[in-house]
Amino acid sequence: xxxxxxxxxxxxxxxxxxxxxxxxxxxxxxxxxxxxxxxxxxxxxxxxxxxxxxxxxxxxxxxxxxxxxxxxxxxxxxxxxxxxxxxxxxxxxxxxxxxxxxxxxxxxxxxxxxxxxxxxxxxxxxxxxxxxxxxxxxxxxxxxxxxxxxxxxxxxxxxxxxxxxxxxxxxxxxxxxxxxxxxxxxxxxxxxxxxxxxxxxxxxxxxxxxxxxxxxxxxxxxxxxxxxxxxxxxxxxxxxxxxxxxx
Amino acid sequence: xxxxxxxxxxxxxxxxxxxxxxxxxxxxxxxxxxxxxxxxxxxxxxxxxxxxxxxxxxxxxxxxxxxxxxxxxxxxxxxxxxxxxxxxxxxxxxxxxxxxxxxxxxxxxxxxxxxxxxxxxxxxxxxxxxxxxxxxxxxxxxxxxxxxxxxxxxxxxxxxxxxxxxxxxxxxxxxxxxxxxxxxxxxxxxxxxxxxxxxxxxxxxxxxxxxxxxxxxxxxxxxxxxxxxxxxxxxxxxxxxxxxxxxxxxxxxxxxxxxxxxxxxxxxxxxxxxxxxxxxxxxxxxxxxxxxxxxxxxxxxx
Numbered sequence: 001x002x003x004x005x006x007x008x009x010x011x012x013x014x015x016x017x018x019x020x021x022x023x024x025x026x027x028x029x030x031x032x033x034x035x036x037x038x039x040x041x042x043x044x045x046x047x048x049x050x051x052x053x054x055x056x057x058x059x060x061x062x063x064x065x066x067x068x069x070x071x072x073x074x075x076x077x078x079x080x081x082x083x084x085x086x087x088x089x090x091x092x093x094x095x096x097x098x099x100x101x102x103x104x105x106x107x108x109x110x111x112x113x114x115x116x117x118x119x120x121x122x123x124x125x126x127x128x129x130x131x132x133x134x135x136x137x138x139x140x141x142x143x144x145x146x147x148x149x150x151x152x153x154x155x156x157x158x159x160x161x162x163x164x165x166x167x168x169x170x171x172x173x174x175x176x177x178x179x180x181x182x183x184x185x186x187x188x189x190x191x192x193x194x195x196x197x198x199x200x201x202x203x204x205x206x207x208x209x210x211x212x213x214x215x216x217x218x219x220x221x222x223x224x225x226x227x228x229x230x231x232x233x234x235x236x237x238x239x240x241x242x243x244x245x246x247x
Numbered sequence: 248x249x250x251x252x253x254x255x256x257x258x259x260x261x262x263x264x265x266x267x268x269x270x271x272x273x274x275x276x277x278x279x280x281x282x283x284x285x286x287x288x289x290x291x292x293x294x295x296x297x298x299x300x301x302x303x304x305x306x307x308x309x310x311x312x313x314x315x316x317x318x319x320x321x322x323x324x325x326x327x328x329x330x331x332x333x334x335x336x337x338x339x340x341x342x343x344x345x346x347x348x349x350x351x352x353x354x355x356x357x358x359x360x361x362x363x364x365x366x367x368x369x370x371x372x373x374x375x376x377x378x379x380x381x382x383x384x385x386x387x388x389x390x391x392x393x394x395x396x397x398x399x400x401x402x403x404x405x406x407x408x409x410x411x412x413x414x415x416x417x418x419x420x421x422x423x424x425x426x427x428x429x430x431x432x433x434x435x436x437x438x439x440x441x442x443x444x445x446x447x448x449x450x451x452x453x454x455x456x457x458x459x460x461x462x463x464x465x466x467x468x469x470x471x472x473x474x475x476x477x478x479x480x481x482x483x484x485x486x487x488x489x490x491x492x493x494x495x496x497x498x499x500x501x502x503x504x505x506x507x508x509x510x511x512x513x514x515x516x517x518x519x520x521x522x523x524x525x526x527x528x529x530x531x532x533x534x535x536x537x538x539x540x541x542x543x544x545x546x547x548x549x
Contacts, residue, residue: 032435033487033517034545045482072272072485074509079271079485084546160483160509163274163383203274204383221273223373223385229273 027100029093032079035069037089039078039096045197047170049076050157051109054234059099067092073233075158075167111155115235119201119216121150121192122242127215130180134194134211138174148173150239154199156231164203164221164229168237171197179209190215199239249314249366249401254348256395257306259460261379262370262387263361264299269374271508275385276486278378278504281359281461281527285323289363292320292340295408297401299370299377300363301393305530307351307360308393312343317401318365319343324357324528357528358459369400382462382505426452426534429522432542434490434514439479444515447472448537453499457531461505464526465498466535473497476513483511489518489526501526519545 028040039056042049057073060080064071069081082092123146124131135145154168175197185207187193193200193210200210203221220229231237263286266279280286280302290296296318301308307326312319321328322338329335329350330343337354343364351360370377370387379387388397437445453466474497486492490502492512501518502510503526518526519540529535 030435031432031542032485033432033489034519034521034542036485036487038435038485040484043482069268070271074485075482077484079487081271081487084549089542089546158509159272159274160485161274161507163385165274223275226374227273228374 027105029096031089034084034089036079036081037092037096039080039100040076041078042076045075045157045170045175047155048109050155050169051111051234052103052105053078055109055112056099056103057233059103060096063099064092064095067095073158074160111236112234115232116153117218117231117235117237118240119218119237120240120242121214121216123192123214125214127188128192128213129184130194130211131213134177134213138177146241149199150241154237154239156233156235156237157198158233159229159231161200162202162204162206163223164219165200165206166220166229166231166233167198167200168239169198171199173197177211180211181209183207183209184212187212188215189219189221190217192216249312249317251310251312251399251401253308253310253393253395253397253399255307255309255350256393256397257304257308258392259381260301260303260308260393261381261461262299262368262377262393262399263302263379264377266378266504267374267376267380267386270376270380270385273374274508275374275380275383276488276504276506276508278376278380278386278461280361281504282323282361282524284524285359285528286361286363288322288338289320289361290407292322292338293318293363293365296320296363296365297367297404298407299368300361301368301399303351303360303362303393305358306353308362309348309350312347312349313345314401315345317343319349319362321349321351321360321362323360325354326357326360327352327354356530358530359527364401366401367404369402380505381460382507425532426536427525427529428536428538429526430519430540430545431491431516431537432519432540432545434492434516435484436479436481436513437515440476440493440513440515444473444476448516449539452534452536455529455531455533455535459531461503463500463502463506464529465500468497468499471497473499473515479513481511481513483509486510486514487517489520489523490514491516491518503527519548521545521548 030038032038041052054073057071057078060071067087071080157167157169159166179195191202192214194213195210263280266277320340384390456465456467458465473493492514
């Protein structure tokens with residue numbers, strides 16, 4: 001057991017901190033603990049950075065799979081987990097840098113997925129207690145909000161937070177829409193959430209600060225099926241209104 | 248049929264195996280044993296055995312074994328154990344017979360212990376794992392903690408063997424430990440939080456609060472050093488076990504095996520993998536100090 005008192009932040013450490021942030025283009029390779037590297041494509045949610053993260057993750061999975069434990073995309077990053085006993089950090093970092101070198105960061109990335117999922121939403125009512133508050137805050141009628149909310153196909157930006165939970169976006173005009181100050185408890189599966197230019201759909205009961213604007217029948221998580229999710233990052237979603245509870 | 252019947256079990260006890268490695272891409276963290284070294288130790292004691300084990304918490308558990316003679320090992324922390332009232336050594340490797348009553352009770356240190364049998368715990372394998380994730384309600388017995396009255400069948404299956412390189416010496420805390428040093432690397436947001444916040448981590452000790460579970464260890468910070476920290480309005484990003492996140496009101500939490508797969512709270516530091524098992528075993532009120540380490544050194548320790 002160690003009883004050594006820490007001397008705080010050494011100089012070497014601050015140098016290391018700084019070197020972690022050295023950018024390659026606008027991409028950052030950051031160690032996350034001693035068993036993962038995070039490849040960060042941005043800090044502000046942008047569709048292009050999100051697509052970069054998703055598409056780069058696919059490449060990492062294809063090219064580095066025997067070397068790593070797993071790779072998965074987040075909203076703006078690719079998490080690469082590794083076993084330091086199996087591959088040295090420096091080696092893996094170099095491999096990732098080489099993959100980045102041939103990954104065009106200037107290119108505006110098109111949507112790659114060919115899967116389109118249709119999701120019917122029941123807006124408002126008991127299953128969407130914040131719906132009225134959301135559209136009135138945006139100075140839209142219920143019908144206007146629904147029209148705009150369902151107007152464009154949306155990217156599945158990421159899975160995360162809880163089993164099967166996925167983020168859809170972006171609703172560019174509504175990026176500033178805040179989270180609620182109070183958390184809602186026990187929000188049921190299939191709930192349609194809204195905040196910060198994104199729509200999210202739950203698959204298990206959760207607690208959330210996002211506005212709950214409706215409900216759908218989709219359940220994106222069944223642990224007895226492999227893979228357990230129907231929607232994956234990079235898929236497309238078309239929303240439509242079920243035509244109830246939107247008054 | 249071989250089975251065990253639980254007569255008493257401490258809260259948050261679960262079925263665990265190596266963990267659900269593929270879960271993360273579907274929104275499920277891997278789970279797995281809170282103290283992997285002790286979990287592995289039970290297999291080392293058996294030589295070969297099941298891939299899964301019972302993980303119990305500080306107050307132990309009591310069960311009756313029914314069936315044919317069955318090898319069993321137990322390890323982790325410093326628990327006390329009797330079989331049919333006869334005191335046993337700890338860690339323990341033994342052979343159970345029909346009707347044996349195993350009673351594990353709290354000892355002078357440790358939060359998690361493990362019981363592993365030669366035969367496999369008969370719970371479904373979901374996404375390649377039997378591990379219970381209490382946060383996501385997946386795995387083990389219907390995704391829940393063990394409770395008194397539970398009956399678990401033991402079934403023969405391909406047993407796994409302890410390989411020489413997969414076990415490292417067990418690091419247990421001394422009897423009278425009340426201050427422990429844990430080594431950390433800069434977390435995902437260390438640079439955004441700034442040098443002052445980072446340095447404050449080393450100024451005075453924290454302590455383990457009474458609010459600790461498989462999701463995370465909340466720390467008490469008498470200094471309230473993060474009360475006014477910038478919340479940063481972050482885009483939610485990947486979480487790894489050992490991440491130290493700062494909650495809204497400034498409470499630091501060391502995220503553990505059942506962590507959320509992603510999160511939006513700032514993360515100032517990440518525990519090195521090697522110290523995660525030790526951290527899991529710390530009881531409430533244990534004082535902890537952090538010490539910074541380089542990634543290179545952390546890897547040399549493995």
